[in-house]
């Protein structure tokens with residue numbers, strides 16, 4: 001299948017699909033971390049000129065920025081009212097992805113206002129259900145795609161701290177271990193490899209198509 005992994009610089013999901021023989025490419029304003037030639041650096045909507053699916057993508061999987069959408073970010077909107085405009089723009093961006101003329105669409109984001117303002121997520125997943133020692137509640141909005149199916153043997157057990165479950169990315173009090181830095185957001189937003197693999201396995205079962213992409217600007 002021809003698959004666009006939008007808002008992805010890490011290549012995690014692109015490569016999980018390519019390993020299964022799919023013609024997957026990623027797209028982000030940032031360059032690809034792995035310098036892959038299967039990456040378009042720019043706006044994902046450049047690949048849909050006049051809103052049309054000229055590249056004939058069979059599937060779009062998108063990881064839109066969550067800064068102004070997720071619950072932890074929305075918390076700041078009360079103190080910084082100017083953020084509200086950015087939340088509205090971020091919601092419009094998500095809706096534009098949902099409305100792309102593509103048969104199969106998946107959108108990933110943390111818990112936040114997409115569910116209350118657009119529609120409720122279809123599935124919530126955790127990296128520890130898919131083989132990674134990490135906790136991060138992740139929501140999926142699906143069109144034409146099945147839910148991910150965790151394999152019980154991939155479950156990563158937590159350590160227990162005062163009766164509370166904690167995974168390797170969490171401190172004993174439950175905070176994320178990554179300290180403040182310029183690259184913190186980037187490290188935190190990378191898709192976990194187990195979830196990337198589960199997406200490819202669940203959604204990449206259909207026909208495999210090795211045709212080259214036509215990227216039209």
Ligand SMILES: C[S@@+](CC[C@H](N)C(=O)[O-])C[C@H]1O[C@@H](n2cnc3c(N)ncnc32)[C@H](O)[C@@H]1O
Pocket residue numbers: 006007008009010011012027028029030042043044045063064065066189190191
């Ligand atoms: C939360 S990060 C997702 C990272 C992803 N999970 C990964 O593993 O690479 C969101 C990304 O969306 C990108 N982005 C935002 N608007 C975009 C657009 N219109 N077209 C392409 N990428 C966009 C940002 O540059 C940012 O890297």
